[in-house]
Amino acid sequence: MMRLNPSYLKSYTPEAFDAMEWEALESAMALWSPHFHVAIAGVLPAERRLCVRVLAPLPPVVWPECFAKIAARIVAAFFRFADGVVAAAREPQRLFKLLDMLDAVARERDRLDELFSSESATLVAIRERAREVERALARAAAGVFYEFGLRVETHYVAAGGGHPGAVEAGHVPKIVRYAVNYLKCLASDDYRGLMDTALRAERVVVGDGDDDGSEGGDREPLAEAASNVLEALHRHVEAARRVCPDAVASHVMAMNAYWYIYMRARGSELARLIGEDTMRRRYKASAEEAAWEYRDAAWNPLVRLVSGSSSGAPKAWPSPDEAREKAAAFADMLEERVRRHGVDYKIPDGDLREQIKAAAAKAVRGAYAGFLKANDRAVASGGGRRELLPVDAIEGMVRRVFDEMGDGVAAGIAGRTRSRRQSGNLEGF
Known part of the structure; x- marks a missing residue:
């Protein structure tokens, strides 16, 4: 020995x-x-x-x-x-x-x-x-897991508001990455049975057994505990959104975080433990909602500027001067987006970035093309047409913004080489 x-x-x-x-x-x-x-x-x-x-x-x-x-x-x-x-x-x-x-x-x-x-x-x-x-x-083991859940629940408060710099850049919070991978490891074949046994034994000790025939009594203790941790992560993300001074950054961060949770768990033992449908309804849906809010905050102002509404329906402005002012304001706003968007905000997941890029480019291009068509005579008078950017150039500028929102070449390659099974789609994008 x-x-x-x-x-x-x-x-x-x-x-x-x-x-x-x-x-x-x-x-x-x-x-x-x-x-x-x-x-x-x-x-x-x-x-x-x-x-x-x-x-x-x-x-x-x-x-x-x-x-x-x-x-x-x-x-x-x-x-x-x-x-x-x-x-x-x-x-x-x-x-x-x-x-x-x-x-x-x-x-x-x-x-x-x-x-x-x-x-x-x-x-x-x-x-x-x-x-x-x-x-x-x-x-x-059960006590340590409960402590882990408690720390996830209180992390935002304990950190004094989390990590403002990371939130304002739209990055996935570190606690989200850590907790999701922690749960994935626990849900693996190596630890799932052991952790479930430990949690079940702890329930018996504290007199909270699940053999009373009540609804949900057949659910594994680990599944319930892991769901609680994921819900705590959801609350953490929403708390970070509320205090972020930059509305666009808050939506990007939430979108990245929820998409990370969904895609990291998708097809894994963790998703099977929680339920694939539950993960899709809760976290994919939250990512989609944040994506729509991001598009509304970042790109719909361009649409509203030239069309007068979020629908993007073409509108003929009353006078040539007003139409040309709208065109100039549109160009300035788009230039501002191009200048700071890719630097200030990041969408590291290639699939997610491509889907939002396509949707934003389509909306902005459509609104701008409709504006030019509805106000053709106004913008053409006095040589104004020659001063306006072509529709294709507008779309190219929007797409270039998203190309700069990745985490570099490696992220782009990873996004392009990801298998179909590992890819996800935002509903409606």
Whole structure:
């Protein structure tokens, strides 16, 4: 056993764990699971066989007590380490290693029952202690997950308004990226069953079982808990929108965030856990709503300027001077969009950017072309027609704005090479 160099087992107090750097603690927790397996599957059975063989000439009660003393010293080190992990601070990054430890104990349950049979009261006590450790690890895992959900819920408040710079540029908030990938990992085959078991056990402990036949009682605890975290992310995004001074940036950020949640989960175990239809209704729909609000705030002012309404229906202005003023104001507004839009706002997802680009270019081009046709005589008088930008140039300027809203060449390539299965479409775009 000492060849494994389990020196980390000496640090088992909660204070010692909290004082450790995460990399060191992660390494220790990662070693615990395979070392525990070696101890239970290899070392202790060998010790048991040795005790039986060497002490066979003595009374039958001798070898179990001898083995119990040896086993107690070995497993005590592992159990103390587990106790320290359980009692330490509930940091979200510790959850997956906690689940690995829980899995290690659960996998050895049959061997533990076989090793520590009723031949000795001490052996029975060791077996019961192992079950207690398993339950404690499950409760700790559930507690860490609830802490994770609480931190997502309170992140915006704790951060004093989040990260204004990122929000004002329209970037996906870091907490959204972190939480979605965290949930995706939990929903994977490696952890889904373990996490669900831990949450179910916690419900039993607090007397909130779901076996009462009530509506929704058959839903997995992890599915419900993950849904709550996603709802907390939704509230976080909406809170960030409300305080962002730039309306366009707030819509871009919300659109990017909801689209990120939907596309990252789409087709994954997380989407199957929550429900593909639920993800589509909740987060794709929210992305579509934010996209429409973005287009209304950023591009519909151009449409309204030359047509007098958001519909884009052509309007003949009363006088040539007024028509030419509208054309000049349109050119100035479009130039302002071109100058700052691609610099100030980002839409990193290539598919999303292309869909909105096509919709915005179509709306602006249509309104401008209708304006020129309805006011042809007015803008042509005095040589005004020669001073106006061609319709194709207007559309090209709008499209160029969106080309500059990506995260660079890599993002563009990723968007173009994405498979059909991984692509998504905004309804109505």
